[in-house]
Amino acid sequence: MSVIAFYILTVLCIFSALMVVFSKKPVHSVLYTIFCFFNIAGHFLLLNAQFLAIVHIIVYAGAIMVLFLFTIMFLNLNAEVEPHKSNLLKVAAVVCGGLLLLILVSCLKGAENIPVNPMLDTQMGMVKNLGMVLYNEYMLPFEMLSILFLSAMVGAVLLGKKETK
């Protein structure tokens, strides 16, 4: 059952990810991105990580995508004003991306030989366990992330403030 669900989700996910790149209109791209994120959230559910799945939907599909849509509509981008890139640039980009893909695929091919850690708790992704780990072992990075966000917030205020001169 879960294998069938996995394949359906994967096919949909790859399809929507490709459509993000290939669709002509930016708004369609964004909508396909949302679809892709929902599929990834489904993958998280299959891995027994409920908290991650919910957060993925709320933060990415909810907040960030609304921001994206807003920005794109604000900038009023469409297919006509999109600048055309030269073919040489496209070929170079495809070659570079393809090489990286080749290397990643070839290295992941051997990944099934890596022994899975038997000590791994299958209930790890539950909210309760995650909270325990987050506030015990990963306390310091968790707190330091707040400094990161504070810095980003002050930065946004600084860049958004009107120049007084």
Place this chain on the structure above:
Amino acid sequence: MLAEIFSFKKILPVLVFFGLATALYFNFNDWSTYHSYFYNMTTIDNFSIVFSSLLIGAVIMWLLMAGSYYRDENKITDHLAIICFALVGGILMTSYTNLMMLFVGIETISISMYVLAASDKVSLRSNEAGLKYFLMGAFATGLLLFGIALIYGCTASFDLGVIAGYVSAGNLPQMFYVGLILILSGMFFKAGVIPFHWWTPDVYQGAPTAITAFMATVVKAAAFASFFRLFQMSFAGVAGWWIEILIIVSAVTMIFGNLMAVSQTSLKRLFAYSSIAHAGYMLMAIIACNDMGARSLILYAYAYSAASIGAFAFLIILINQLQTDHQDALKGLAYSNPLLAIFLAVILISLAGIPPTAGFFAKYYLFTTLISQGYVGLVIIAVLSSLIGVYFYLRPIIFMFQHSNVETKLKISQSSLAFFALVTLIIVILGFMPQLIIEII
């Protein structure tokens, strides 16, 4: 920010100054204690103490220097807040023992820098610098994070010690090497070395000069400290594999950085390319990958930071008063401002690596370290490329001693002269007594 509400604007830099001085004092209190904190997230050892002292010291110097830059501007409060956050990120990068902490530290310092690079909102170049730095930096962060994820996939741990144990056990899967390459690419970007260096000249030139000074000292030193720590503590077991990459990258970086700097006429751009070249030299310390390498990296970082903060302090004065950073503006400086010209000459000589200055002994110690490990070819390339460096560092000095029709006359306050004197003093003291730093760990 908080202080702005209470209109403490005047005394804020003083407050930050004393805060940093206290931090420096507590930093040295931990000397030789080797504590690890928070489930082995960070470990305070002498390497991290020396580097965090460098970072705090550089921020103190920056504060002294930037006082003149911000005198008539309102935004010093926000800037100081972000600088302090960046410093926290930098200190995390010097003392982490967990890849998670490394990532958080790098992100904190990078995001602060993206904002500060774009902080001169009226200038188009500053906006361009901020956007360019942000887009490329986000991409590099993605590479770094993917690399960390692949390493985690192999080792099931973020802890540097556990990863080192995994490496020494041998029989590594392909995935591990790809993760290593991706982490290397991310670190190369943050350190600004060759295949990932394209952002450096534009960002250094476009950003406000005070911010460029911060990037060239604090960010660079933090990036190399974390680079060294990561590769010495966890990947030393596969050194034979990544050292070849580093050798090629560092050789190309030194040659390219120095060659490109030769044709620059804008002083800010010249220092940007020279920072690429210096990044190449500092990579050599990572190649050495032992205690000698750590010592030479520390000495080099101290010498380079001191000299470049002095150089950028001069550029701030030059750009503020003449609105140009073209090298012709230096003509006749030695006759109109003799004292300033002498200080600047010492700073440039130290950057070039000519004897009685800190720069020379840093290079000398680095090269002997590498020769003792048998990397003679790399050292020959390094010496040749620093000869190119001597040419373009001495050129501004020659300009200063040329007479010209338009005599440059800079108004220098007593306090900035005292600042230059302090920088020069540090450079000369480190030049005569490099053992102060070398024998410290």
